[in-house]
Amino acid sequence: MARGSLDAAQQKAYSLLEEMIAQGPQIVIESSTPTDEQGGATEITEKILESINQIGPMSQSRFSVIECSETTDALDLLLDAIQITKRSNESILVFVEGASSARSTLRILKAKNASLEILDLSQKHSQKSLATNGLRADLIIATPESIHRQLLPEQFSLYRIIQRISSLWIFDMVEFRGLLGSNLFHILKRFELAAKDLGRDISLVGVGIELGDADRFACELFDCGGDQLAKIYLPPDRPGSISIGFIDPNIEVDPSSALTIASKLARLGWQGNLKTAVITSSRLKAELISNFIIESSSNIPAEDLVLYRGGYLGELRVELEERLLVDRVKIAVATSALARDLTRFDLVVLVGFPGTIARFRRDFQRISKAGGMIVLVASADQLDRWITRNPHEIITRKNEGAAINPFNKSVCHHQLIAASSERSITASSYLRGENGIREVTDSLEQLVAQSTLIKTPLGYQYVGSRQPTRNYGLRGYISRKYRMITTTGEVLEEINEDQIPTSAFIGAVYRHRRARFRIVAIDDDNSFIFVEKTEDQIYTKALIESNYQFSKMRLLTSPSLGLWIGVADLFVTETHLGYETYSEAGALLGIQRNRLPSKELDTEAFFISFSDDATSDIETELLPGALHAMEHCAIGILPIVSICDRWDVGGVSFVASPGSANGLDLDEISGAVAIYDGYAGGVGISYATYEAQATLMASTLETLVNCPCTTGCPSCIVSPKCGNNNEPLSKRGALELTRLVADSLAGKRNLKGS
Template sequence: MEFKKSLESILLSLKNSQEFNEQIVHWHTIPSREAEYVNFPLNIDMRLKEALEKRGVSQLYTHQHEAYQLAKQGNNFVAVTPTASGKTICYNLPVLQQIITDENSRALYLFPTKALAQDQKSEINEIIEEMGVQINSYTYDGDTSPAIRQKVRKAGHIVITNPDMLHSAILPHHTKWVSLFENLKYIVIDELHIYRGIFGSHVANVIRRLKRICEFYGSTPQFICTSATIANPQELAETLTGTTMNLIAKNGAPSSKKHFIFYNPPIVNKPLNIRRSATLEVRRLAGEFLKNKIQTIVFARSRVRVEIILTYLQQLIKNELIKKSIRGYRGGYLPKQRREIERGLRNGEILGVVSTNALELGVDIGSLQVCIMTGYPGTIASAWQQAGRAGRRQGEAVILMVASSSPLDQYIIQNPRYFFEQNPETAIINPDNLVVLVDHLKCAAFELPFKEGDTFDGLELEDILQFLAEERVLYFNNQTYHWMNDAFPAHNISLRSASQENVIIIDQSDIANIKVIGEMDRFSAMTLLHDEAIYLHQGVQFQVEKLDWEEKKAFVREVNVDYFTDANLAVQLKVLEEDETYVKDHAVFGYGDVTVQAMATIFKKIKFDTHENIGSGPIHLPEEELHTNSAWMSFQSNMIEDLGEKRMEESLIGVANVLQHVAPLKVMCDPSDLHVVAQIKAIHNDKPTVFLYDRYPGGVGLSKKIHETMRPVLSEALRLIDQCPCYSGCPSCIGVEGSSDTSKKDAYLLLSILKDEANVSKT
């Protein structure tokens, strides 16, 4: 009979393994903690109390009790507690109590993903069933059938949806939702920390539109928000909702003992400080737990990486039953597949899952024991969310963070104190971004006309409304601005990406059964769905036979090859207008409007396991143009004379590479939201320049924040280079392989000059 090790014995053998120990940078054990309880408030309906007791909730945690009291007093609040701390009761309890008291009351629940909405619907419906009270709770999303939609609009006490559906399907058709808007008492916004950057800026405007419609129907709902740990939850909640918020930050929930292990793969090339692939190390470590039937979740940072790790694990494990119980999970899978995987994780049929951050949120996926992160997820908040997926119910849990050679991963792995002691990042949104604001004003005008002197949740609008009237988008008559276009504006405005349309992925492997297997945003499609790209889906390889850019369709066919593809993006940047500039002795610091031209150029074929380049080819796609904001730093031209043009160019690329990894840490954004480009001769001033720009039309305030806090950003960049053990530069610091012996020293020198002069008495 096959012997299976327990989690404790695997941990013990890892501790005793010299090979494993040599790669452990830090082993941090978080002790378990006891719960802090309070009895149910006296005014809770007995049926609700008994239903919760049947589900094992006989008392409330302190934060749940505080949430209930604030809600009953009519206050808006944001609750910030860790994963699996019972945040759903913070809103379900006051909402259900209110509907029992007044059956006309309504509540609107907003979740950032459909998966989370489905999960929460199941939970609240189980409580309602136990209570035996006639309360209708429905999800309203793209998967809701037309027959049920009418029922939801007429009779839904609790409508569970996502911001995209609220924006494009509910608000524009508010006349069909009169009973909801007239009686709306609570608006619940879960996973608040997700609403940052461009998505958050869009959603803040959707909330402005929602409040305007509520006011029209005579309701003033309360806001209840919940969030993972971020530095500014109250500020974010207030900016997002435009209301004053109370903060609940003291957690009363218990937690299991957790082992947080920072693992750095071994160095395979000492001169270049290149480490063994994090993907291959994750395969080995996850394989060890899965072979012993220990339920494990592996997080990867991209769709491609998810599919690669899934392929590796299925090849590694010989036991057919275990192999079948390892699945992938990411955006682009169809809803039915995702529901099936979530259910399998809860009931234990699925032993292992490889996921993007789609499963980072609070979907109940049962009691996983091990969480393995392939690289640092990009923010401390995300890392803690992913870690929270393990040990949610009881017993010990293991969290392994496996670093890649990227500068950001190496910085985090070598500075565990930064991770465990640093305040979490600040979430930034800019609801007044002109591009975003104008889009939502069009939607708002379609929903209800604007009268002269009206504001948009306090924001003065006259100039913008006059502009839209001049552009013949609005019609001004009798002191009122009316929508005058046939088109329906919300349909063309995406809340989540710069591009408005997704590319549909069509599998034509079987001509008799052609089917849609997924979708992808346009910007990602440029590098992932070009002709000849290898697209991976549930561990199956597909080759893109044709990308029809006009029709937004990618036609794929199943193949079996031993490589995957990776594509390059060429970027050109020009300054349109300088808003702020300050000149120092050796450098010039600026901020303003820029235009960016991006083009996918070539793709490489990379062999599985060895990761060597085995071929390449051109990509023929049109250029994408972007008008946005950027911060920049230019060196005075005598620096080129001192270093020489070749050395200057190499060191500039090194500086850009370090900043690309360090800057997003400071502004809590995905590295892909903030791009860094180096130019040896910038078009606007002929000086060697490094640009940091927001990758979204009009910007969302990321580069502005960098411009205002440039010195600490540069300090972190210097520390990263300083701590890297390589001699002349490597992918873990300046990112330049095989460059001259002075590259690392030169990049350090340039960053030192910038740091000494940044944010010092602007002249």
């Protein structure tokens, strides 16, 4: 969208926006390819021919990775591949992260080729409907759950569908990091075994959209070597330019200022007839922003605004997605997890940085129209402030890489049970090479010892009577969902059971579509949460007590005397003790005690431990706060070195007492800081953190040094998810400890003075 083509209202709106961000840094991302006016636009026919030529390497290898910066580029290549497979009456199966992604992908593909026969497996189908539609589909779109729970368990009656599939495509790979990707590794294995029994060798194609080390990640996901992987690169084709501005609100004076500024920007866009998307990190913030927009401007019609977030029932979600396609909608307020379903907005307002450089490039540049504008309104956390001080990193920093751990004990156990219920397996028939043989063999033998499997001459076989895939969640929570119901019988939305201790406990205030509801009762037998509407201007925060025990230290290194860094197993116990009630202004109104059953997590952690000598310059009374503050700041910065959200990890810091170091069996330990995977068994984040320890600690130190506060604030050491109410904290002590670690890792410091 060239600025010269705008009407007067739009020109004025952009001018006002530029005035608002004039005090902060700005970036312009220029065109990636020449425009028509410059005489070099690529013709559509040439692009199609180029795409078809790209399929050549894929046909020579069973494993391929496509690196690109736009989803549509990879979809064009997929459409070309479909034209080839149709000639032999074959189909392609595409994995997407969730049902909303499935619907979005289906809409884009249908718009490009209305004659395509597409089966959306993310929706429920009867056995008869699935068998009929699957046999004529050119393309099958599926989530991991739909293959795990529906197609593979019924493979013997649906074998003709599997027999037609020539290749599996993963769109896009970064969404399959962590636990979901660890499970997908095994689902691909199970699908390959099913196809092999039918005489098919399935090809695997990974699509990496703005993903660092996409080829390495594809090799991990596909269980193949780099020499077996065909690599395809699609250069970006994004004409025009996108302006990026930064607003750093005065969070210290007004904690809600980021939300009010975002709502002001949305109103300004609406007045200037600019299609505007406001993206934030949480459901609650999305609810608050939409409230601010409507309440502060009575002349914005309700049909002009769509609030689009997770948790809504399927029918409502589909209705909102259809509304977003109508030009009448001028403002979309959405959570970042759903932002990939939005397209081509004149103005995109990000309330808080979206976590990673890769996510920013992939999602938010795609949302914006060429010639449009992105405004980042910094929130109070460490990463946002680091980005506003280092805006050039958006262009110059390499995309972060993703991590999985398919041999996580919990994942391995559940997936091997599922695989052995479908056919007899052995470690060597299950895996392609030696990687993971020991872990898979150990898991199989442990399952035999538990009488879950038996060992036969053909391999290991499941002996249970229940379908093993039904109640296993692929994303870190069990599949049980609770429905939230009002006192009048209206069903509001669904939430997962593991959200109850933190946000849906009895007494909690919960927001739904700009209204407040108080949770009054929970029916565990029927999976119902009963709520009643409230006008109270309050919010609630859960009180959680945590206990930690380390074991099995590994990768232990000592960059300087008195400092130990490594990875260890960690057992975490969390107990909901009650909740606090706050006014909208943030004043504590009261504390309610209400203990719930404890949750346990057996995972992995990256840790840094200090000896007495290392901490000798820090006053004894400041040490607990120094360790705690260093932990908070490092977690806040972690997404710049590993594709994860701060909610994917947890943290712990402690001062060791004589004879007790929470299981860290090291001599003369005075204290430690640890960052752990928030998923059972670990999903690779701790190992990725260990590999990037020098970068992480250097960036943590930079954040502490450059933050202008004296005693600590949300931009450096205060964490929104701290279970100890951010007590104790010592910024001065954290600076000393972090500098010690960062300098030691950079080779600048030895505690004994050399």
